[in-house]
Amino acid sequence: MTSSMASQGVSSSSSSSTRRWTYDVFLSFRGEDTRHNFTAHLYHALHMKGINTFIDDDEVKRGEEISPALLKAIEESKISIVVFSQTYVSSTWCLDELMKILECKEINAQMVLPVFYKVNPSDVRNQKKSFEKALAKHQERVKDDIKVQRWKAALTQVANLSGWHLENYENEAKFIDNIVQNVSRIVNHAYLHVAKYPLE
Template sequence: MTSEFQEPSSSSSSSNTHQWTHDIFLSFRGTDTRNNFTGHLYNALHKKGINTFIDDELRRGEEISPALLKAIEGSRISILILSKNYASSSWCLDELLKILECKKTKEQMVLPVFFKVDPSDVEHQTKCFGKAFDELGDKVKDDVKMLRWKDALIDVSNLTGGWIFSKGNESELIQEIVQRVSLVVNRTYLNVAKYPVGIEPRVHEVNSLLSIGRNDIRMVGILGINGIGKTTIAKAIYNSIAYQFDGSCFLANIGETSKQESGLVHLQETLLSEILRDTRISQVGNVNRGINVIKQRLCSKRILLILDGVDKLVQLETLAGNLNWFGIGSRIIITTREKALLANHEVNLIYPVRDMDHNEALQLFSLNAFKTEKPPENYAILTERAIRYARGLPLVLTDLGSELYGRSIVQWKSALDKYEAERKRKRKVRKKSSKKIFYKNSK
């Protein structure tokens, strides 16, 4: 068997709140694979308790049925079995269009299996795959529809997260697919944000630093002030990629937890139990022993570890002291306000979180303040005032919008006056304090 797993592109976190009716939707060409590969894959998924939709009906007519469209919309993952005659079926190609639409609008995961066809033949419609597509074109005689299908085939050929199978043991590939989707289906997602405005492009930028497809070990820092959205971005990344690793762990509020009695030891124990999926992990006893246990147990595992809210170097030294603590392919993400801390730990891949631009800030604030993406006309000026006060910080935009929700214009003005006055007062206090420090140091 020659199969290859390709890491998927990032997606935002909204998929974790969608109510799916099926775990898997199987799209396939019945004459090619129904009674062999696809049939065996369906049985393996079913035995694993994974709710899988497979179309068992004979297809009549040219229009895809409403029931099938509904099944695609309600599926968390679509698996495309791209075989040599897949493109000879208008049904399959219409399924593909719907699946790619749901990927965009519902954050559905799409996993292609290039079954005895090359991805380049799918992309360029060449060889036997292209011949089947051309023959369909002669039948449908619809240039617009053919162009839409062609674009969809190009898109699917460039998707990551799937497998290439040319020959060998099909059961091994089926087992690998079942294992992978089981991790997705059975995984608990982190709650990211009620309104995930602006998260996806920032996740994409961090993922470019992570380069998950590369066979190395990386630490990446997410850097920014309080309220800028570091934790939110890290959670969204965790939701989108955690299933690709042997084990994963999101350690939240590390700075606060480490202040507690035996806080660092507790964090070490949590890290081990979550990555090893073993709640029976015995107490490590002390920090030094915990370091040795982490190195011994995780040095051969490909893990995802997110260290959130780090504010002291000792926290990194205790939980992820060196790249060689973890197996090849591991990724460690650190969120912090302290750039010097990352430098001291030799973290060279750093993503400084940028402020929200005006459009993002307007949308996020409006969703919290009005439950719509734009403010009512009579609140437009006050909304701009609130956005200026928030200075592009998602946390401030969210909290302020939520507080002002349902209030009158008079109440808005009063609240904004109070917040702006308090900010000016604090600024004056800081200036006085800095002057005192300057005069003291100059003596």
């Protein structure tokens, strides 16, 4: 377990344990990459464990800005799980969603847990390879250096948090099981005992 995970647990235990949350978990992901495979399986496993999880509607047409309903779901979730995949950064929607998640972490002491699905955490942290290319395209299109820098800072901040990396597991089933078991302990207010169950 990293110090960032420990600090998340301590702050959340003191300031969010008494708050009533609409959802236990908010799932942030790139639909084109994982909606019908990994994220679908993760959502099902969380649901079967009794963890109230928000996942966006596949039929909702996305505009340039995040809908008020989705912003509200982020605000009302105890934990945000961010599934980083190959094209996560190609979506400005995902990047704006990520900044909102970090805003809620700062204001409401909500917990943020990154999942690295077929991507290297260092590539997310340092915006390399596909992440670098996607951000360069965004910078050319939006022509807003400040916004792009904020996106980069958000990626670095979340990638520095303790979470899970698929390469550390024998298969996706064990990967998902470990995520769900740890999230279940957190949801059940086991913050003070989280050191016994380090995230890998």
